[in-house]
Amino acid sequence: xxxxxxxxxxxxxxxxxxxSWERYSLLTGGDDAGSEVxxxxxxxxxxxxQYYVSPGLYDGEAYQATQQATQKMQSQxxxxxxxxxxxxxxxxxxxxxxxxxxxxxxxxxxxxSFVYLDGPYDQTDLLGNQLSESFMHEVHQFGxxxxxxxxxxxxxxxxxGDFVFSRDFMELKEEQPIEFVLGGTLVRHQGGTLIxxxxxxxxxxxxxxxxxxxxxxxxxxxxxxxxxxxxxxxKQGE
Numbered sequence: 273x274x275x276x277x278x279x280x281x282x283x284x285x286x287x288x289x290x291x292s293w294e295r296y297s298l299l300t301g302g303d304d305a306g307s308e309v310x311x312x313x314x315x316x317x318x319x320x321x322q323y324y325v326s327p328g329l330y331d332g333e334a335y336q337a338t339q340q341a342t343q344k345m346q347s348q349x350x351x352x353x354x355x356x357x358x359x360x361x362x363x364x365x366x367x368x369x370x371x372x373x374x375x376x377x378x379x380x381x382x383x384x385s386f387v388y389l390d391g392p393y394d395q396t397d398l399l400g401n402q403l404s405e406s407f408m409h410e411v412h413q414f415g416x417x418x419x420x421x422x423x424x425x426x427x428x429x430x431x432x433g434d435f436v437f438s439r440d441f442m443e444l445k446e447e448q449p450i451e452f453v454l455g456g457t458l459v460r461h462q463g464g465t466l467i468x469x470x471x472x473x474x475x476x477x478x479x480x481x482x483x484x485x486x487x488x489x490x491x492x493x494x495x496x497x498x499x500x501x502x503x504x505x506x507k508q509g510e
Contacts, residue, residue: 356494357399358406360487364469365410367483368454372471374480380417382448383408384455386467398495399465399487400458407454407469421448450474464488 386400387393412418424443428435438444456469467485472478 355491357402357487357491358409360467360485360491361403361406361410364467364483364485365407365414367485368469368471368481369414371483372481377415378417379451380419380449381411381452381454381471382419382421382450383411384453386456386458386469389457389459389468399492402495403458403467403469404455411454419448419450421445421450452480461486465492 383404385396386403387396388400408418408420420437421444422437422439424436424438425445426436428438452471452473454469454471456467459466459468465487467483467487469483469485470479471481473480
């Protein structure tokens, strides 16, 4: 009986193996040769270089550090940060606000050109006008009201451009809602120019704040005249 039982188990095992093999062939759709290849394992593929990186494996900080290290090794020209008139105006503006008698966000300020202390008070140069423009920006940055009284009520369209500003008082409003004016004087000094800035009340003429500064001569020389300067003329040789 034991021998018969062992034979039955052997037959069942063989039959199960045949059925499993048939099912595997039907699922894969391959013949015997193809099945033998599949059983032996997939064929080795030649290694190909990958030209992409998985987003999950990308390390942005490491990439930036590598790029910066590479740039440091390369010799390249790095210009120094330029210092212009605005740099010195910012410092003087801090002094003005620091000693301002009454800080009123509703106060309205008008900017005037800076004039030379030893010259006529109705004339100035590019530096005096640029100081006015720079202070206008700084006053606005501090949150104070600024009136640009050189703005006309129309836009003049010409072949040379479209213009809204004017220095002709006949084209400007006669009355402006200005309560304070910011201006000052200039003094040429050895190695640069001294700046005396002050904020004055229009009604009482009372000085509300003052500031002083010094602009080196190389910074002043960096201001190029926009117009009126003589140009070098080229003459055709004979």
